[in-house]
Amino acid sequence: MKNYKCEMCGYIYSEADGDPDNGIAPGTKFEDLPADWVCPLCGVGKDEFVEE
Numbered sequence: 001m002k003n004y005k006c007e008m009c010g011y012i013y014s015e016a017d018g019d020p021d022n023g024i025a026p027g028t029k030f031e032d033l034p035a036d037w038v039c040p041l042c043g044v045g046k047d048e049f050v051e052e
Contacts, residue, residue, distance in 0.1 A: 004030050004049040009042040013049060 001015040013019065013033075018026040022040055024033060030049070038045055 001027070002030065003052040005052050006039045006042065006044060007048050007050055008044045009039065011039050011041040012052070013039075 003015070004013045005011070006013075013030060015029050016026060018024040018028045019037075019040060020026065022037070024037070030046070030051075033046060035046075039048065
């Protein structure tokens with residue numbers, strides 16, 4: 001499982017953890033996130049994330 005970092009605020013999306021507060025189950029791959037998913041901290045889109 002990979003981690004992806006928001007370049008704007010530093011939030012880490014962990015595929016292992018998902019984003020349960022926003023309906024994303026643990027184990028959800030970054031590429032499988034909905035197109036409208038945004039960083040839960042600063043609100044930018046997936047295009048602002050880089051693989052760690």
